[in-house]
Amino acid sequence: MKRDWLRLREKPLAGVGHGYSLAASRPIQLTNVLGALFERGFLWPWYGKLTIDRPIFLIGPFRSGTTILEKIIAEHPAVGHFSYLSNVYYRAPVTGYTVVRMLWKIGVLDHDVINAIHNPRIPYTFDSPYECEWIWSQMQKGLWNERCDDMTVGAEYDDPRFERYLRSVIKRHLWVHGAPRFLSKNPVNCLRMGYLHKLFPDARFITISRHPIDTVLSHIRAAGRMEKQFYAAPETRRILQERLHMDLLSMRIKTRSYTETLALDAESPLLAIANQWKDLQGAVLESSAGNADLAAQTLQLRYEDLVSDPESILTEIWKFVDLADDDAIAITRTYRERLKPPEAAPLTEDQQALLPRIVAMVAPVASQLGYLNA
Numbered sequence: 001m002k003r004d005w006l007r008l009r010e011k012p013l014a015g016v017g018h019g020y021s022l023a024a025s026r027p028i029q030l031t032n033v034l035g036a037l038f039e040r041g042f043l044w045p046w047y048g049k050l051t052i053d054r055p056i057f058l059i060g061p062f063r064s065g066t067t068i069l070e071k072i073i074a075e076h077p078a079v080g081h082f083s084y085l086s087n088v089y090y091r092a093p094v095t096g097y098t099v100v101r102m103l104w105k106i107g108v109l110d111h112d113v114i115n116a117i118h119n120p121r122i123p124y125t126f127d128s129p130y131e132c133e134w135i136w137s138q139m140q141k142g143l144w145n146e147r148c149d150d151m152t153v154g155a156e157y158d159d160p161r162f163e164r165y166l167r168s169v170i171k172r173h174l175w176v177h178g179a180p181r182f183l184s185k186n187p188v189n190c191l192r193m194g195y196l197h198k199l200f201p202d203a204r205f206i207t208i209s210r211h212p213i214d215t216v217l218s219h220i221r222a223a224g225r226m227e228k229q230f231y232a233a234p235e236t237r238r239i240l241q242e243r244l245h246m247d248l249l250s251m252r253i254k255t256r257s258y259t260e261t262l263a264l265d266a267e268s269p270l271l272a273i274a275n276q277w278k279d280l281q282g283a284v285l286e287s288s289a290g291n292a293d294l295a296a297q298t299l300q301l302r303y304e305d306l307v308s309d310p311e312s313i314l315t316e317i318w319k320f321v322d323l324a325d326d327d328a329i330a331i332t333r334t335y336r337e338r339l340k341p342p343e344a345a346p347l348t349e350d351q352q353a354l355l356p357r358i359v360a361m362v363a364p365v366a367s368q369l370g371y372l373n374a
Contacts, residue, residue, distance in 0.1 A: 017126055018110040019103075022088045024238075032088065035095025039172060043094060047175040052167060055200050056321050058185040059193060060208040061280040063218040065303035067119050068339070069208060070185035072314065074129040075331050076323055080177030082132035082184060084124065090134040093172045100126060117229055118222045121342075131186035135169055138162050143188065143252060151254045152283060154194035155291070163199060181323070188253055190280040193287035197294045204321045205294065207284050209369050210303035212362040213355070216274045221345065223269075255279030270351060274358045282365045302369075310339040 022028045039047075056073065060066045074081050089096025103109040113123045137143040139162040141151050170182050189196065197203060231237045255261065257279055265272035288295045299320045306313045311332055318328040347355070359372060366372045 017084070017112070017114055017124075019100075019126065028088060031095060031099060032091050035089065035092025035099075039092050039094050040168070043172070043175075047094075047168075047171045050171045050174055052170055052174070052182055052200065053180055053202070054322065055170070055182040055184065055203045056206065057189060057193075057196055057200075057203055058183065058206045058208070059189050059284060060187065060210070061190060061215060061277050062187045063215050063222060064187075064210040065208050065306060066185045066187065068122055069206070069301075069306065069317075070129050070183065071122060071124075072331060072335050073183055073317070073321070073323075076181075076327050078179055078323060078327070079181050079183045080174040080179035081129040081182065082135060082173060083127050084130045085126040086130065086132040086173070087134045090132065090138075090169070093169060094176055097176050118226055129183065129185065131184070131188075133186065133188060135166070136186060136188060136192075138165055143254075149254055149258060150256055151188065152191040152256055154287070155198040157195050166199070181321075187280060190283050191253075191255065193284060193294065194291060197287075197291065197297070201293075203297060205298040206301065206317065206320070207288075207298060208301045208303055208306070209281060209284075209371075211371050212274070212277055212281070212366045213358065216270065216277055216358060216362075217345070217347070217351065218342075219273045219277075220270050220351075223273075253280070255283070268350075268354060270354055271357065271361070274361050278362050278365050281369070285365065285368055304341075307339050307341045311336040 056079070058066055058070050058073070070081075073079060085096055085100055086093055089099075100109060104111045109126075111125060113125055116122055116124050133143055137145075139153075139159050141148050141153050141157070141159070143151065174180070174182055193205060197205070253276055255276060257275060261272045261275045261279075264275050288298055288300075299317065301313060301317075314328075314332040314335065315324070318324040318332070363372050
């Protein structure tokens with residue numbers, strides 16, 4: 001029986017698990033800080049000896065299929081990952097999991113499986129894998145640094161403090177999950193492939209692309225759903241913007257043509273999203289083309305192939321990441337029936353009018369991927 005008198009007082013949101021306001025709670029924030037001191041001071045003998053063996057980086061622009069692919073790979077018992085909860089306890093993941101599991105047991109938080117509003121076809125809980133930009137934004141050229149005007153980093157980039165933190169927080173997540181392999185999905189890592197390869201020379205990179213028009217339209221629709229749902233109440237908006245850094249429709253990702261993206265955003269968010277796709281996908285292609293070792297450790301996929309022939313593509317993925325075992329076979333059998341192309345949505349008149357400009361904008365990159373050639 002739920003202890004309603006203990007429960008967090010927050011506005012229920014469809015597609016959002018109970019407890020989204022944890023990041024805005026001062027006691028929780030303090031727990032995150034103090035927990036980090038405890039973990040580094042007392043838990044190091046246990047997690048410090050772990051190795052980060054062939055980490056798996058799943059990379060692609062927003063709405064290109066990275067989320068469903070992340071969920072599939074993360075179901076393998078040998079794989080650990082960041083989660084939705086990591087956004088709250090980005091300094092102290094071990095403490096965070098311990099505290100939240102206690103809150104689940106006493107009824108303060110739900111542990112229900114729900115469908116995310118940004119991906120209604122994908123169920124999730126606080127334990128589900130997530131990109132956790134909170135962790136990545138601890139770097140100097142991160143999302144939260146207002147002085148940073150380009151988040152692109154290559155093998156020449158150095159950030160020793162962040163690199164120590166990243167390795168430490170990955171090991172603590174592996175310890176929590178009891179898993180030897182680490183998986184990370186983050187669209188912003190399109191801008192960081194060369195840097196990640198330098199940090200983790202044995203990493204496996206899986207890049208996934210989707211037809212740019214489908215990707216851009218899916219992005220604007222998802223962002224619109226989230227903005228309508230999340231911004232209905234002033235307090236909810238404050239939590240999401242100030243504490244969770246979720247400016248849903250704003251063009252936050254500072255790519256090389258960020259100034260152009262902002263100018264396009266003032267005209268139409270759809271044009272800005274298209275320009276962002278061009279920069280993110282272009283950065284992926286550039287990174288692979290400029291580094292033969294990175295290219296050799298990269299598996300390039302198309303979303304269209306994944307949903308049309310999931311068994312073949314998933315089998316190829318498991319082999320590539322050295323996880324082709326009985327667990328992988330069972331997971332593949334589960335998802336070969338579930339993976340279906342999304343239903344096409346009709347274009348609005350405004351979207352139809354902007355389509356020629358979007359095609360012209362993305363064509364130089366899209367053509368390298370085999371799109372828009374006909």
